[in-house]
Amino acid sequence: MSPRPSPPSPGLVDARALPRYAAGAFPVPFVIQSMSERVEQDTVWQEHSHPTHELIWHENGASSATVGRRRWTITRSMGLWIPAGTPHSGRMPAGSTYRAHQFSVSATPALAAEAVGIELTPLLRLLLERLGENGLADASRALTEEMVLDVMRPSPRRLLLELPQSPLLRPIADRCQDSPSDTTTLAEWSSLLGVSSRTITRSFLAETGVGFSQWVATAKAQHAIAALTRGESLDDVAEQVGYASASAFSTAFRRVTGTSPGRFRTGG
Incomplete structure (x- = not known):
């Protein structure tokens, strides 16, 4: 039997400092790279930027991301696309599980020039979850990545505060x-x-x-x-x-x- 995850620790803050990179600052050996994490403490990401485009959404819980003067809310049904090189910071409550996907600047088109909301339709969620599977064959991965890029679109709905x-x-x-x-x-x-x-x-x-x-x-x-x-x-x-x-x-x-x-x- 697998051990139960430890309960979250609200009140304790995990402050994370990340570097700032310009868009495409260095080449990456992937088209889309996926990761997930359950945060055990209230977590704050200080302002940073990635050399890749990023899509963030939640398996459970929610978080906020501040991009310039806009504060976005990220949930299970509404993700956030952040273009490469865009400075942003984030805050997430203990017990939340998020997924982050990094998109190669050279291998994928920019979805938008600025941060935009992405609706996590059932199809898009399934495709992104598949990219997180271990042992996915190269041909299957390439096909799944093409499908992700085909179905992912900015959403007219958004939960943000200017x-x-x-x-x-x-x-x-x-x-x-x-x-x-x-x-x-x-x-x-x-x-x-x-x-x-x-x-x-x-x-x-x-x-x-x-x-x-x-x-x-x-x-x-x-x-x-x-x-x-x-x-x-x-x-x-x-x-x-x-x-x-x-x-x-x-x-x-x-x-x-x-x-x-x-x-x-x-x-x-």
């Missing part, structure tokens, strides 16, 4: 990220900052592409995903992110992510 930088919006962004249970309304922020609600709304649209309410809901959903990954109850998660009930939280979560908290937890 981080505002202006002095006007930073207090709002900082409060939402540091205290996700905060329920300060647009009108209340207008009074606190001494500007009109319309000014705040226009600033959010200009800096992030979405309005105040949608930005706040997405920030709360990102916090909720981490809590759901830790196995916390819907009632507790709803309270942590400032919703009066689990049903109100579920409605908002579905609006942002396209799935319910329960389906997300089970990987559906």
Whole structure:
């Protein structure tokens, strides 16, 4: 009988420093190279870049990746493509299992000029899992790699947060990220900052592409995903992110992510 994996150790942080490489900084002897890892502690990857393109997704759990001013959420159903040479950092809660695939710059086309979300369809997931098998014959590997490149496409859906930088919006962004249970309304922020609600709304649209309410809901959903990954109850998660009930939280979560908290937890 195989030994059971040790339980994760939340609260302890594994800080990882990786080098920065330019795209194609050195040749690699593969088309697609795959690896997976279950992190036993909360893990932070400091900003780094790869000489290869990278696709990251989860077998279970979730993580966040920051690319420039954008903070992406990576799940079982939504991966992230990061072009070679693109600086990025990451954060992952204990107990999560992720898969990372490195794509040779010389052997594969760039899927996009910047980071994009990739929907992990059942077919794409099966193909990528096959590339992780030991002893896969060269001909089978080459065929599988061709199929991966054929079916992998950027997704119109994405779970990301564009981080505002202006002095006007930073207090709002900082409060939402540091205290996700905060329920300060647009009108209340207008009074606190001494500007009109319309000014705040226009600033959010200009800096992030979405309005105040949608930005706040997405920030709360990102916090909720981490809590759901830790196995916390819907009632507790709803309270942590400032919703009066689990049903109100579920409605908002579905609006942002396209799935319910329960389906997300089970990987559906």
